[in-house]
Amino acid sequence: MNWTNIQLIWFRELRDQLRDRRTMFTIAVLPLLLYPMMGMAFLRVTQFLQEHPSQILLLGADRLPPSPPLVVDGQLASPVCPENEAALLRLTVQDRHTDRETIESVQDFATAAIARGDYDAVIWFPEDFARRLNAFRRQVDRIEDSDSKENELGKIQVPSPHLFANLADDKSRIAHDRIERILRRWQDQVVREILLSHELPEAVIRPFALRSRDVSDEPFRRAAVWSKVLPFVVLIWALTGAFYPAIDLCAGEKERGTLETLLCSPALRSEIVWGKLLTVTTFSAVTALLNLFSLVLTGILLFGRLMAMEAGLDVGAPPMSSILWLTLALLPISALFSALALAVAAFARSSKEGQYYLMPLLLLTLPLMILSLLPAAELNPGSSVIPVTGLMLWLRALIENDYASALRYALPVFGVTAACAWLSVRWAVRQFEDESVLFRESEQFGLGLWVQHLIRDRGNTPSIAESLACGFIILIATFFGSLYVQPAADWAGLSRVIVATQIGLVAAPALIMTVVLTRRPAQVLLLQRPRWSTVPAAVLLAVCLHPTVVLVAQQIQAMYPLSDEVIRAMQPLADALRQAPWWQVVLVIALAPAVCEELAFRGFVLSGLRHLGSTTAALVISSLFFAVTHGMLQQSLSAFGVGLVLGLIAVRTGNLFPCIAYHLAHNSLTVLLGRVSSEPDSLPGWATWVLHPSGNVDLEVGYTTPALVASVILSALLLTWFHRLPYERSAEETLKQRIAAHRK
Amino acid sequence: MIHVRDLSKHYADLKLGQVQALAEVSFDADAGQVFGLLGPNGAGKTTALRILATMLRPTAGVATVNGYDVVTQAPAVRRQIGVVSGGTAVYDRMTAWELVEHFGRLHGMQREALRQRMESLFDRLQIRPFRDVLGAKMSTGMKQKVSIARALIHDPPVLIFDEATSGLDVLVARALLKTIAELREQGKCIVFSTHIMREAERLCDQIAIIHGGRILAAGTLPSLRQMHGEQDLEELFFRLIA
Numbered sequence: 001m002n003w004t005n006i007q008l009i010w011f012r013e014l015r016d017q018l019r020d021r022r023t024m025f026t027i028a029v030l031p032l033l034l035y036p037m038m039g040m041a042f043l044r045v046t047q048f049l050q051e052h053p054s055q056i057l058l059l060g061a062d063r064l065p066p067s068p069p070l071v072v073d074g075q076l077a078s079p080v081c082p083e084n085e086a087a088l089l090r091l092t093v094q095d096r097h098t099d100r101e102t103i104e105s106v107q108d109f110a111t112a113a114i115a116r117g118d119y120d121a122v123i124w125f126p127e128d129f130a131r132r133l134n135a136f137r138r139q140v141d142r143i144e145d146s147d148s149k150e151n152e153l154g155k156i157q158v159p160s161p162h163l164f165a166n167l168a169d170d171k172s173r174i175a176h177d178r179i180e181r182i183l184r185r186w187q188d189q190v191v192r193e194i195l196l197s198h199e200l201p202e203a204v205i206r207p208f209a210l211r212s213r214d215v216s217d218e219p220f221r222r223a224a225v226w227s228k229v230l231p232f233v234v235l236i237w238a239l240t241g242a243f244y245p246a247i248d249l250c251a252g253e254k255e256r257g258t259l260e261t262l263l264c265s266p267a268l269r270s271e272i273v274w275g276k277l278l279t280v281t282t283f284s285a286v287t288a289l290l291n292l293f294s295l296v297l298t299g300i301l302l303f304g305r306l307m308a309m310e311a312g313l314d315v316g317a318p319p320m321s322s323i324l325w326l327t328l329a330l331l332p333i334s335a336l337f338s339a340l341a342l343a344v345a346a347f348a349r350s351s352k353e354g355q356y357y358l359m360p361l362l363l364l365t366l367p368l369m370i371l372s373l374l375p376a377a378e379l380n381p382g383s384s385v386i387p388v389t390g391l392m393l394w395l396r397a398l399i400e401n402d403y404a405s406a407l408r409y410a411l412p413v414f415g416v417t418a419a420c421a422w423l424s425v426r427w428a429v430r431q432f433e434d435e436s437v438l439f440r441e442s443e444q445f446g447l448g449l450w451v452q453h454l455i456r457d458r459g460n461t462p463s464i465a466e467s468l469a470c471g472f473i474i475l476i477a478t479f480f481g482s483l484y485v486q487p488a489a490d491w492a493g494l495s496r497v498i499v500a501t502q503i504g505l506v507a508a509p510a511l512i513m514t515v516v517l518t519r520r521p522a523q524v525l526l527l528q529r530p531r532w533s534t535v536p537a538a539v540l541l542a543v544c545l546h547p548t549v550v551l552v553a554q555q556i557q558a559m560y561p562l563s564d565e566v567i568r569a570m571q572p573l574a575d576a577l578r579q580a581p582w583w584q585v586v587l588v589i590a591l592a593p594a595v596c597e598e599l600a601f602r603g604f605v606l607s608g609l610r611h612l613g614s615t616t617a618a619l620v621i622s623s624l625f626f627a628v629t630h631g632m633l634q635q636s637l638s639a640f641g642v643g644l645v646l647g648l649i650a651v652r653t654g655n656l657f658p659c660i661a662y663h664l665a666h667n668s669l670t671v672l673l674g675r676v677s678s679e680p681d682s683l684p685g686w687a688t689w690v691l692h693p694s695g696n697v698d699l700e701v702g703y704t705t706p707a708l709v710a711s712v713i714l715s716a717l718l719l720t721w722f723h724r725l726p727y728e729r730s731a732e733e734t735l736k737q738r739i740a741a742h743r744k
Numbered sequence: 745m746i747h748v749r750d751l752s753k754h755y756a757d758l759k760l761g762q763v764q765a766l767a768e769v770s771f772d773a774d775a776g777q778v779f780g781l782l783g784p785n786g787a788g789k790t791t792a793l794r795i796l797a798t799m800l801r802p803t804a805g806v807a808t809v810n811g812y813d814v815v816t817q818a819p820a821v822r823r824q825i826g827v828v829s830g831g832t833a834v835y836d837r838m839t840a841w842e843l844v845e846h847f848g849r850l851h852g853m854q855r856e857a858l859r860q861r862m863e864s865l866f867d868r869l870q871i872r873p874f875r876d877v878l879g880a881k882m883s884t885g886m887k888q889k890v891s892i893a894r895a896l897i898h899d900p901p902v903l904i905f906d907e908a909t910s911g912l913d914v915l916v917a918r919a920l921l922k923t924i925a926e927l928r929e930q931g932k933c934i935v936f937s938t939h940i941m942r943e944a945e946r947l948c949d950q951i952a953i954i955h956g957g958r959i960l961a962a963g964t965l966p967s968l969r970q971m972h973g974e975q976d977l978e979e980l981f982f983r984l985i986a
Contacts, residue, residue: 004849004852005850008846008849008850009850012838012846015837015838015842016835016837016838019837020837256833256835256836257833258833258834258835260799260827260829261827261833261834261847261891261894263797263798263799264797264798264799264822264825264827265822265847265850265851266819266822266823266850266851266852267850268819435799435800435801436755438799439794439799439800449758449759450758453756453757453758453759453761456761457756457761457762735801735815738815738816739815739816739818741816742813742816742817
């Protein structure tokens with residue numbers, strides 16, 4: 001790549017965007033106006049909320065006891081309702097709303113009155129309230145025998161006053177909360193009077209007071225709030241700031257017809273992408289920065305004012321150090337979002353279409369951002385490697401001055417972010433190299449036409465889109481299948497569920513799509529006669545690699561421990577596996593997935609993905625599908641690695657049988673090790689060379705260190721052997737090889 | 745300069761199925777010649793020229809430009825060519841000067857040499873009066889002149905004009921054809937696609953009549969007339985595609 005070309009394209013695009021008023025408005029003007037205007041609106045709304053009094057109707061005033069007083073001269077009595085609270089209440093007092101009052105008639109009356117907006121809440125004291133309350137007091141006075149007190153008092157039921165409010169309506173809910181607070185105070189006074197009549201101090205019901213003290217310093221308390229708000233705002237704007245330039249630079253150029261001139265220039269496609277990427281990244285970063293500065297400035301002024309007004313908000317101005325950290329972290333964030341936006345926008349034929357395509361990107365990213373805002377979210381080995389979430393938590397740690405955590409997790413957070421950004425850039429470059437993306441034209445679309453096209457124009461092997469569709473169909477089918485099927489209580493039920501899922505939801509979609517959408521099913525599913533040596537070699541590799549896979553799985557489990565709920569939910573499965581005959585376990589847990597999953601993922605999905613022209617990309621994507629079908633994150637991570645090995649075997653041998661053999665051997669070893677774990681004492685003497693009690697609760701038997709070392713060495717040798725096998729390249733892979741040969 | 749052998753291109757269309765945009769097309773074009781691709785809309789002219797310009801990859805066959813393979817040596821091919829098409833637009837938010845300068849820089853030209861070349865081209869193509877006008881404010885004729893300047897800035901040995909006169913008024917089209925003739929005199933190899941018989945008759949040294957992705961006839965205009973016993977190119981064209 002030529003840096004001068006990248007720089008030329010970058011600066012040209014920058015100048016182009018700076019001359020575009022729409023972009024300038026979104027990037028520069030909007031952030032500068034948005035937060036001050038939001039601040040103004042907030043102040044107005046706060047004032048409105050503070051000054052808005054609640055309309056309360058009190059029904060049954062004549063049933064109130066004279067002491068302690070709740071209402072005096074049509075107003076709430078001052079001991080239960082301080083002046084500042086009274087100012088927020090407009091009380092209307094009525095004795096009754098009709099001559100024949102029942103709870104139902106009052107509820108109908110209150111519902112209608114609140115719906116009309118006459119009142120925000122209605123409080124009703126039922127018939128006999130005062131009389132029954134007095135009876136209750138007298139009864140308390142009469143009963144001297146403490147043993148019979150509870151029984152005697154239980155006979156007198158004081159009717160409950162009812163508070164009617166529409167809790168779905170904010171105004172009504174606020175009124176409910178205000179009046180409820182006052183009624184509770186009045187209730188306390190009733191209790192206090194009863195206690196005093198028996199010469200008992202109030203401390204009888206509250207022998208001690210619970211006091212809470214906030215030990216945080218004020219700056220840290222402030223930082224805790226801003227550490228959630230600021231990274232979220234910066235990330236959202238980094239994403240939004242990348243959207244419009246990305247659409248304009250890709251779809252916009254296609255629309256205006258200027259992309260062809262650039263494609264005919266000596267700039268490589270990768271140089272074009274990097275030039276455009278730097279432009280989008282610049283605008284993304286500047287948008288986020290301007291928003292950050294505007295928000296912080298508004299925050300300092302607004303919260304300063306609110307604190308001066310004693311508005312009861314415990315939020316101060318954002319810490320200045322947050323600006324420094326967020327600015328530093330902005331480059332990788334913007335680069336990641338810009339690369340993603342560019343790759344997606346490249347697919348669009350017009351700016352309008354680009355907006356449709358970028359919306360799913362926002363919907364995918366938002367949950368990752370929100371994940372970091374959850375109360376339980378914290379920076380740990382597991383969360384640090386989740387894209388976007390890890391970065392937000394890392395920023396939160398920095399803003400909260402938790403530098404030790406930030407330093408500890410800096411490498412995984414930035415490693416994952418950089419890897420994601422790099423993959424996104426590769427994707428964007430690929431989009432710019434794909435003529436079907438660059439020169440896509442509008443064509444008539446109809447469901448019938450499309451189905452006809454799929455069958456009529458089917459190729460020898462599936463297309464990339466068909467492979468991806470198959471992968472997603474399997475994922476969605478297994479997801480809904482897992483929700484629909486009830487967990488089986490015994491081994492017979494469990495085995496039926498597993499086999500039905502594998503055949504019906506994993507193998508069937510791949511087989512149907514192979515028959516309907518391709519011309520050479522045997523070539524698609526790699527079902528030719530295998531080279532004899534590859535099958536035993538695959539079994540040997542599965543055996544040799546198993547200790548390493550188990551170790552990796554244990555490390556993953558240490559990083560992302562299973563919750564107690566999951567362990568409890570898995571217990572019946574573990575029990576059923578232990579009780580079932582071992583050959584049935586191998587048949588159901590090892591053989592069925594080995595055949596079905598290999599047909600789907602190394603057969604149909606991988607065959608189509610080979611049209612990408614990159615074996616690595618095909619392996620990674622097919623392994624991702626394979627991994628995600630494993631449901632639990634912990635299983636998925638190790639399944640991804642196994643999927644890569646299986647993919648390598650499939651590509652290098654051009655045959656599915658070695659893959660099935662590897663998968664069968666791997667699964668068999670896993671279930672057999674699980675069974676041995678339940679009876680570690682039954683291990684024969686020779687087995688102690690390979691296996692030993694691991695001390696792990698879930699897997700009580702592990703591999704010994706010599707077995708692990710031998711595993712790594714032998715696996716490396718076998719993988720090298722597979723890697724050196726001559727193999728048949730797809731047309732796209734051959735072309736890529738020819739181009740690479742010419743570059744050299 | 746340009747050698748095309750058995751070039752084919754097909755793609756899948758939802759309605760039509762597998763569309764053969766080009767079927768085993770072969771031709772040669774030499775330096776100092778204008779090679780005309782004459783055909784109706786959808787004949788495969790643009791597909792062939794886009795393959796020569798390395799924007800599309802052929803499904804089969806080989807094409808070389810000045811000795812470089814269009815698939816495996818695409819960046820080298822792009823240094824040898826200048827492309828002007830009827831659909832090529834100019835950047836709305838760049839002036840004529842900025843645009844041509846940008847592409848000159850992409851071709852690795854030094855500042856002073858680039859400036860001199862731009863002065864000369866802007867005079868020759870009469871762009872100077874609107875050199876500081878933004879693309880959005882230019883007329884179609886102005887845009888096409890700027891596109892030609894952009895294609896010529898690095899003085900490429902091969903020029904590709906794909907329906908370059910479409911949408912131009914008579915005066916500008918005439919000036920464009922004059923420019924192409926001058927370029928031929930300078931020894932450039934020019935591939936010129938059109939569906940206008942008059943342009944092909946007037947300008948092309950070699951003509952290939954293309955229809956449905958196949959070359960139906962190829963040769964010099966006199967040889968085509970003699971071969972098919974038809975003096976009028978338009979009649980000859982209709983007879984071939986009928």
